[in-house]
Amino acid sequence: MKAEQHFLIVLVISLLLFDGALFAETTPNLSRAVVYTMQETTDSDYGVDLARSVGSEVLVRGWFKWNKASDFTAWKPVAAKVHGWGGLFGGGITCSALYDKENGITHEQLLDMATRGTDGNLVNAWDQPGIRHGSLSCPAYRDYLFRWCREQIDAGADYLFMDEHTAALSDKEGYDNYSISDFRRYLLEEFPVSRGWKPNDSRWIQKFKIDLTNREVCPDGTMSSFDYRGYLRVNNLLQKPGQPANSLHDAWSQFRKWRDDHVWKGLTDRIRAYGKERGRKILISANGLAKYVDLQVFGIWGQWSTREGHIDLSENRIAYWRSQVQRGRDLADANVPVVLFHDWGFGNPPFPWLAVPPSERIVWMRTAGAEIFAAGAFFAFPVLGPFGCDAKKDGTLSAIKQQAAFYSKHRNLYLESRYVGSEKISSHAPNLSLAAWWQDKPQAMLIHVINRNLVNNSLQVQKNVPIEIPVNRVPKEAMVISPDFSGEKPVVCKLDSGKLELILGELDAYSVAVLQYGDSVNLDLVKDPARTRTTGFWSRPVRNRFAVQPGGMVANADELNSYIQGKLHQELRNPPTFLVNAVKPGKLHIHVRAVATMGARLECRVDEQPARVEELPDRDHKNDGEAGEYDKTFSFDIPAGLHNVTVDNSGGDWMTVTWFEFEGAFAEVPGNK
Structure with a gap:
């Protein structure tokens, strides 16, 4: 081999190794990140400067391939600039949408990669002409998805946001x-x-x-x-x-779940292997809770509430956010970050975040955003997005900077402390969300206090706010910090009837009381009850048997549908049966949120014995599963021993259940370890 050729080969190898080493050195540790921002699309210095100005540590969806792909190679300097301050740059793709002529694909390629309806014909995805859904069973489509991941990785993306990773098929698609x-x-x-x-x-x-x-x-x-x-x-x-009448429908549903899981696992493995070949670790999330991810990222959607065109903060959502943190970590089988963001789609409006004035978006970030942090998750601040979302232009950027600076400064409180509970902390002040955390070094209790008190769409500052905590010790020192003021302020603490009472002199949007103890504190009475929250989906549940674990939580809870169907939709009925091994008599608490206009009839049967029944007539005439017309808990006795406990609905139509709580002492169900 000539000396010149040898030199060129060594040079190329050195540059490749240097490229991988450079990424490895500049890519931060995800476990230390607290400031996430939505950044679609960051393709120039404008987006980079916005991200840097708020201290973004993870740019979510900086790039995204939906229809026609961009020239990601030309954007490589963009990712490099983010790496320059130690940020993680996020790209992403759709795993579902396939446009008829996107990126130069031929009609033959479209016919090969697109899924079909039950009649074998192409289907308009979301009823949009010219858009299909790809078939996850098609090798060429899987290669097509990977291509766009590879191109973004080569251009410097550290993290990939994989939208609709199960292809988002309706019940009349998937028959290719x-x-x-x-x-x-x-x-x-x-x-x-x-x-x-x-x-x-x-x-x-x-x-x-x-x-x-x-x-x-x-x-x-x-x-x-x-x-x-x-x-x-x-x-x-x-x-x-x-x-x-379809004897294979359950088998088809289970196949779809098995196939989607198999393909998703294969795609994530392939992405990580490609990154490893390049000397880099590529991070992955889906859009929604998923397995095989490095972080969970999902849209707020139904938890975004408005009333007459203005934000609605009437509901305390900490328990819901916390349930998603727990579910996300269970699915990932790791203590991964859980991140929420305002998503967009085909609705009206397509981007709900933009449906209220910027001033109210700021209030939401200061309050509901704080709830998300107080539940142990992170909120991705909307810096850039579609449909004109631009925090600099709409005037929300300064508020984002203020919030992000607080979380960044106090990151140890959020990363090195642990959530304890929220439901046992109380206050006489109106419209508060409360949560208690514990920090081991130094030993301290953290009380998160969020003010949701809106009057005429304006947040009202509250004075002398009392907080009661079921702990019978006064801390050695106590102070309060907040993104709403600089520094620290003292907080008054005293014991009253064996409980700790704090008095916050003033509460704007969000404050954290830091109670220094210096040694351990009994937190048993502060902990939340073991409640398993459901997920709403309008389809027949694949699973109908669920084991109750020793702590009272339900295994495979991600398959537990909030809709318990009645007589009207027989094709959707598959009521849950809980396998319970009760050490002593216990109780099942069922929290019903709403019923259909035809009403419902809650039944609880133990080992198929005659059921105890609760009649649930319609109250609000809304036919809305999220309306909260009941928000009532019903309790049923569970005898000691091994039992099958079935929750059913023999009424006219559906009811929605928010959570199930098994109270008592439970052992492992034989065969379900």
Whole structure:
């Protein structure tokens, strides 16, 4: 080899190694980040300067590939500038939307990558002509998704935000040939009910009503050629594949969950492997709570409330935010950061954050944003976004700077302390959100106090605010800090009837009382009860059996639907049964939020014995599962021993359940460790 060639090879290798080392040295530790900002799109010094001005440590969706991809190579200097101050630069892609002619794809490529309806035809995604959903079972589509991840990584992205990682399919999508083939393989090899059955086993007809002799369903007379679309067609199920007459609907739902998980795991592994080849660690989140992620990032959506065009802070949401922190960490199987942001989509308005005046957005960030931090999550401040979202232009930037500076200065309080509880702390002052934390070094209790007291859409400062905490010791020192003032202020503490009472002289939006003890404190009475919160989805739950764990929490809670269906939607019914091993008699508390206009009828059965029933007639005529017309807790006895406890609805239509609480002492359910 000539000396010149050898020199060039060594030079190229050195530059590649240097590039990877440079990223490794400048990429900060995610576990130390507290200031997240939404930054779509940061493609010039303008966006970079905005991010830097607020002290952003993680830029979420700085780049994003939705329809036509940008030239990410040309944006490489943008990411490099963020790395210059130690920030993490975030890119991202959609894992679902596929436009007919995006990025030069041919019609043949579109037909290959797009999923189909039950009739085998293309479907307009979200009823938008010219937009499809990609098929996660299609190898070419998975390669297409990875391509845009690779290009952003090469341009300097440290973190990828993967939108709609399960492809966001409706119940009438997902029936492309690749998915049909995967479903066939799933039935034969993976589905617990039929795994190991021979392709010509008679149980296919007995269990699932699959006519092996019908060539429209099984062209070769066995399950080796099973066509699920043909099965739907001959059984007149094309229009409503989810109705009870479809004996394979549960299997299809479980297949979809299995396939989506398998593909998501493969894509995240592939991204990380590519980053590792480049000498870098690439961070990943979905849009929504997901497995296999480094941080959980999801939209606020239903927790954003307005009334007559103005923000509505009437509801204390700390318990909800906290439940999402716990659920996110459970799914990730790690103590990952949980980040909330204001998302956008196809609604009216498409970006709800912009539906109120900037002055009210500032109030929301100072109060509801503080609630999110007080629950142990982080709020990603909206610096840049679509539809004209620009914090500099709308006047919210200075407020974001003030909030971000506070969280950055006091990051140790949020990163090195732990949440204890919120529901046992009380106050006579109106419209407060409260949460207690504990810090080990130095030993101190932190009391987060958020003021939600709006009058005529304006936040009202409260004076001499009393806070009662079920702790029977006065701290050695006490002070209060806040983003609303500089420095520290004293706080009055005293014991009253065996409980600690604080008096905050003035509360603007958010304050944190720091109570220095110097040694441990009994926090048992401060802890929240073990409540398992539900998730609302308008589909038939795949799972209907849930084990109650020794601490009273429910396993697989992410599959626990808040909608308990009644008689009207038989195709959506699959009421939950809880497997309980009660050491002694206990109770099940069920918090009902709302019912449909036809009303509901709550039933609780233990081992299928006659149920105790609560009639729930409609009260508000809204037919809104989030309306809160009941917000009432119903309690049911659980005898000692091993039992199946079923929660059902025999009324006219749905009811929504916010949470389930199992009170008492519980042991492991045999076979569910």
